[in-house]
Amino acid sequence: MxxxxxxxxxxxxxxxxxxxxxxxxxxxxxxxxxxxxxxxxxxxxxxxxxxxxxxxxxxxxxxxxxxxxxxxxxxxxxxxxxxxxxxxxxxxxxxxxxxxxxxxxxxxxxxxxxxxxxxxxxxxxxxxxxxxRRARTAVSLQRELRETHRALQELREENARLKAAQARPDGLTGLWVSGDMDRTGIAAREFLDVREHARNSLAIRSGLTFRAKSTLVVVDLKNPLGAKPWQATGAALVAPDGAELKVARVWAPTAINPGEEMSVLVETEPVEGAPRGPFTLTLWAEGGKRPIILGNIELP
Missing domain, CATH: 2.60.40 (Immunoglobulin-like)
Structure with missing residues (x-):
């Protein structure tokens, strides 16, 4: 057939x-x-x-x-x-x-x-x-060669970064060697009076903030039964005057399924001096959907 x-x-x-x-x-x-x-x-x-x-x-x-x-x-x-x-x-x-x-x-x-x-x-x-059907021109071949060289250089640089990360110790020793922690150590503070937005689709269970050269916000969230899975893909940490701490990474390894609880970590770039709060933390899912807004967050 x-x-x-x-x-x-x-x-x-x-x-x-x-x-x-x-x-x-x-x-x-x-x-x-x-x-x-x-x-x-x-x-x-x-x-x-x-x-x-x-x-x-x-x-x-x-x-x-x-x-x-x-x-x-x-x-x-x-x-x-x-x-x-x-x-x-x-x-x-x-x-x-x-x-x-x-x-x-x-x-x-x-x-x-x-x-x-x-x-x-x-x-x-x-x-x-x-x-x-058409023979490739010298200009086309040279452009491809430049692009290949650039991609190869990026791979070499990434390989060097990975090797350096593997050679660096972890734990507190790694923080000291990397320069992320200085003689002032790491300060921590619990969430005391966090203000949740009325339209938040997930509930906050607890939270902590840490500060060394950069700051870290750890938020424990619970997704209610009957809701859709939710996973943080972006975050913003804004001071009362509108100044925004630059977010370096958001760590949320998997989606939070209905009825489950999980920690979401937000780390900023290094901050000069003592950050002036209180701050408002906004977390959002893919495409900016289902944002979670938490106010009155103090950093140590």
Whole structure:
């Protein structure tokens, strides 16, 4: 039974999101990916491995007008803009070769390209191949090289930060070595008279504030039964004069399910001098939804 066209198109969309792996090219195995048309090696058309019952998606950089095949086997071919979907419809011997000719829709030269479809086992069939009709310019290659160098430098810097973090001790020793704690140590204070906004959807159970070079607010929240799960994704800590302490991170590892209680931690950037309060803490979920507003929060 042949596969309906809508299913083939849906399969093409899914396969189009998959990354393309680069493979080494040689005359024995002309499998360079992606394929640059007009730059074929070894004097023969590029080869595409296909398999019985496997949809192979060819992604061109130019819209296609049509596709024609000649040789052993029959193929269901679906042309959709820059995509060509191929599905072998009858069994043929492995390594059988079929010539595929594609015609481009814009009429520019070259108007056609020729490929070789090589039958392989379904496990070795290619699901997606990118083909470029236009040769890449030196400017394009230089831009890609700059972007690759920049990404590599970022990875090197991130790797150095991770190595430094692993080498640093934890606990109080780590706080001292990192400079987050000085000779004044860490001061702590419990919530005494926190004012909850009437529209808060979660109830506060308890809270603590800490101060070293930065400040930390720990809030224990309970999500009532019948409510939707809630997870903090952002926070603001604002003084009475409107000054805002810069939030460094919000730590809420999982969502708080209905009937459950969990701590949410809000840490600020280092603060110079004694912060002047009381502060108003606002926590919100994804997209700023279901905010929790807590007033009259004093820092140590």
């Amino acid at each position: 042949s596969t309906p066209l809508p299913i083939l198109l849906a399969l093409a969309v899914l396969l189009a999101a998959a990354p393309v792996r680069a493979e080494p090219a040689s005359c024995r195995d002309p499998a360079e990916r992606p394929i640059e048309l007009g730059a074929e090696r070894c004097g023969r058309p590029p080869e595409i491995r296909v398999g019985e019952g496997v949809a192979t998606v060819l992604r061109f950089d130019t819209p296609l007008a049509r596709a024609e095949s000649s040789g052993p086997g029959r193929y269901r071919k679906v042309v959709d803009g820059e995509l060509l979907i191929l599905v072998p419809e009858e069994p043929v011997a492995d390594e059988s070769r079929t010539t595929l000719t594609v015609s481009f829709a814009d009429g520019a030269v070259p108007t056609q390209a020729t490929l070789q479809l090589v039958v392989a086992t379904p496990a070795r069939a290619e699901r997606q191949v990118e083909l470029f």
